[in-house]
Amino acid sequence: MKRTARRLVIDRIACTGHGLCAELFPEQLALDDWGYPIQSPGPIAGGDTRHAQRAVAACPALAMRLEAARG
Amino acid sequence: MITDIRTPQPTPGRGRAGRPSLEGAHGERLLAGWSRTGAPTELPEHLDRHGPVPSFTAHDGEHPLIEEIARAGLAGRGGAGFPTAKKLRAVAGAKRTDRVVVANGMESEPASAKDKTLLRLAPQLVLDGIVLAADAVGARQAHLCVAPDTGLDQRLRELVAERRALGIDPIEITVRTPPHHYVSSESSALVNWLGGGEAKPTTTPPRTAERGVGGLPTLVDNVETLAHVALIARYGADWFRERGTAESPGTTLVTLTGAVAEPGVYEIEYGTSVHDILELAHPVGDAQAVLVGGYFGTWLPAAEAAALEYSAAGLASAGASSGAGVLAVLPPHACVLAETARILEYLGAQSSRQCGPCLFGLPATAGDFAQVAFGQPDREGTERLERRVELLLGRGACKHPDGAARLAASALRTFAPHVRRHLKWGPCPAAVDARPLLPTPAETIKDGDWR
Ligand SMILES: Cc1cc2nc3c(=O)[nH]c(=O)nc-3n(C[C@H](O)[C@H](O)[C@H](O)COP(=O)(O)O)c2cc1C
Ligand code: SF4
Ligand code: SF4
Numbered sequence: 001m002k003r004t005a006r007r008l009v010i011d012r013i014a015c016t017g018h019g020l021c022a023e024l025f026p027e028q029l030a031l032d033d034w035g036y037p038i039q040s041p042g043p044i045a046g047g048d049t050r051h052a053q054r055a056v057a058a059c060p061a062l063a064m065r066l067e068a069a070r071g
Numbered sequence: 072m073i074t075d076i077r078t079p080q081p082t083p084g085r086g087r088a089g090r091p092s093l094e095g096a097h098g099e100r101l102l103a104g105w106s107r108t109g110a111p112t113e114l115p116e117h118l119d120r121h122g123p124v125p126s127f128t129a130h131d132g133e134h135p136l137i138e139e140i141a142r143a144g145l146a147g148r149g150g151a152g153f154p155t156a157k158k159l160r161a162v163a164g165a166k167r168t169d170r171v172v173v174a175n176g177m178e179s180e181p182a183s184a185k186d187k188t189l190l191r192l193a194p195q196l197v198l199d200g201i202v203l204a205a206d207a208v209g210a211r212q213a214h215l216c217v218a219p220d221t222g223l224d225q226r227l228r229e230l231v232a233e234r235r236a237l238g239i240d241p242i243e244i245t246v247r248t249p250p251h252h253y254v255s256s257e258s259s260a261l262v263n264w265l266g267g268g269e270a271k272p273t274t275t276p277p278r279t280a281e282r283g284v285g286g287l288p289t290l291v292d293n294v295e296t297l298a299h300v301a302l303i304a305r306y307g308a309d310w311f312r313e314r315g316t317a318e319s320p321g322t323t324l325v326t327l328t329g330a331v332a333e334p335g336v337y338e339i340e341y342g343t344s345v346h347d348i349l350e351l352a353h354p355v356g357d358a359q360a361v362l363v364g365g366y367f368g369t370w371l372p373a374a375e376a377a378a379l380e381y382s383a384a385g386l387a388s389a390g391a392s393s394g395a396g397v398l399a400v401l402p403p404h405a406c407v408l409a410e411t412a413r414i415l416e417y418l419g420a421q422s423s424r425q426c427g428p429c430l431f432g433l434p435a436t437a438g439d440f441a442q443v444a445f446g447q448p449d450r451e452g453t454e455r456l457e458r459r460v461e462l463l464l465g466r467g468a469c470k471h472p473d474g475a476a477r478l479a480a481s482a483l484r485t486f487a488p489h490v491r492r493h494l495k496w497g498p499c500p501a502a503v504d505a506r507p508l509l510p511t512p513a514e515t516i517k518d519g520d521w522r
Contacts, residue, residue: 012468013424032462033435036427055403 005043005069008052014063021064025055043069093120093306098314099338100322101298105192114233115287124199124239125304128294134163136207140300142308147427149175149293150367152383153299156180158290161280161318162208165172165288167474170210171286173265174219177249177256177292180365180395181510184222185324186294188336190223193298194230200297203304204239211242215294216261219248227254240297252514252519253421254364257469258291260423269521272469273413285492287472293325303430315341316522319382323396327352329362329508330402339381344404360401360485364508366414368475370407371398390481399509406502408493411482412444417511418475428466433475440479444502448494455485 006029017035026050030038042051044066056064076491104112104120104355112120127135141156153354162170174197174425190197215231217223234240247265249255255270262283264270268435283289292300303311312320316494319341331352339348345361369391371379376398379385380499386392401407415437424430439456442449461482463476483490491497 012466013274015427016087028097032428032432034427034431036431036466038462038466 006049006052007043007069008039009063009065009067010037010039010054011063011065014061015059016061016063018060020060023055024058025051027051034060063067075495079428082252085327090338097338098340099167100188100302100314101196101295102322102336103195105125111192111418114230114237117193117313121196121199121301121305124202124301127228132162132286133510134207135470136203136300137163137306137309140207140303144308144318145296145299145303145311146294146319146383148299148323148396150365150391152220154440154505155166155292155296158280158292159204161208161278162288162290163388167279167286167288168209169287170208170212171265171284171287171289172201172205172208172213173258173261173289173291174212174213174215174294175256175258175261176215176223176262177251177320178218178395179253180397180485181249181512182362182365182397182399183326183334185326185396187218187221187223189295189324190217190227194227194339195410196296197231198234198244199242199304200292200299200300202503203300204290204292204297205242208288210290212284212287213242213244214265214284215244215246216249216256216265217246218251219250221468224248230389246358250433252423252516253418253452254423254469254471254522255521257471259469261291262289262513264522267399272471273520274468288370291440303459314381316380316384322478324394325381325393325396325398327398327400330355330405331400341382342385343381344377345379345381348381349377349400354400355402357403358400358439359403359405360407362397362399362401363389363391365397367470368392368394369477370401370411370485371481372485401508404501405508406489406499407482407486408440408444408489409498409502409505410507411478413507413510413511415440415475415479417469417513418478420516423469426467426472428463430470432459432463432466434471436479438477443493444453444489448497450494453490453494 018023019031022029022031030041032038095103099106137159145155146152167383176186176190205213224246231244246351249264250270257272259273260270262279263273279289315321322338322340324338324344326336330353333352337351346502360370419434419437436459442452460476460479463472
């Protein structure tokens, strides 16, 4: 059975720029000059799901969640 | 700020059947009264021209007004051009049945005057549109938001009271004056303030159609959009479509500003060429460039802009959109980079400072841009600028950084040769000595200023 694709959503107001997420999920996240995440577009590749989940769980600001990818 | 309007000379006259005609001398609809009499339209004249607010009887399924608006193809006039019927449907279909309508008359765009002008010259159409939209979505509460520094609120309260005394409005319209900053008029910011919070944008989802003022499903529409609703409710979709193009039907308000002899607000038909629109305001000298849309807009070389059809599709063909309806003409002795740098600095200062990429990224981008416009040549700084402009996209809770990025990118792209000139020789003479063209009110927003 094919799993539905998911994407990472960042609440930009909640995010305090700890930058932890980019370490845990480098496949899709990098940091800007001030430590805020830059997200590459698109759904999470199947093999990266665990890294994405780890980043979501570790965010001290609870600023990230996973959603069903649209379309 | 432009507060006065100079539409083409009023020509008094009456239309067929002795009724005041529906359109002005130049096809104006919203400003027909002004066009005919040269004065703001009072209630008796409004009722004489348009008759009472139509009422809609019980219906199964979709509200007939929403159906009519969908057929009319009305798109929002607040900047994003979203189909109005879709927004109405979302609120009308919400689970909670206690709903709210918010009319956005804040017009935070410093170069724009269309909403203030509409509220001054044809306020009855906006008030009609509010009660009609409330009927369509099933709202019992309606707020009309205007900026506190315009003096419009007092007058509008009197008009609301006058209508109430005559029993025109089935629900109460409250006139409100939220704090006036560039982003305080974004829909979630208005909704948050009306619900007792700060006038700062909030995270979406939830969308205001699901959870708006006080947690209730809320429709936020621009005041011009609502004025068109008042006309569509009376004259129908086919009439509405008699002007404009198939995909951008109807007329719309534009603010013509910059190097024009008669700056002001004009009502035009979609499908008119940008050249013909600008002619209304009598451009002075050879224009160099046109800013299309406002401070979230797009700079285009004057000749390219002039040739475009003013419609969603026509402007999109050049990567532009009508945005807040501003067309600003840049004269020959002016520097597009200097103008853009000042606007970016203004937009940076207007951030609600909630999202890192906007709080830090926007002022830094503005600083890099100012260096290109006014500073010493620095190729490294220019490369950093291009990277930072990219990084403003899609990284805020609202579209404020995206709008600023769009403006910055269009200046760098459209005027690449001029950028190279600055990089080689330093600021051009116009950057140093030309008078600033577009308004960028200096304001330091303090923490308490969002209440
Ligand atoms: C930063 C920002 C500022 C805005 N300011 C205004 C404004 O002053 N007036 C307005 O009508 N819409 C403004 N908007 C758009 C509103 O959020 C909203 O989309 C609009 O009022 C909806 O009306 P419409 O569908 O009738 O266009 C702004 C949006 C953003 C992102
Ligand atoms: S870990 Fe959370 S708070 Fe920190 S940068 Fe990532 S999203 Fe933002
Ligand atoms: S993007 Fe900027 S203006 Fe919009 S909510 Fe975030 S900080 Fe405020």
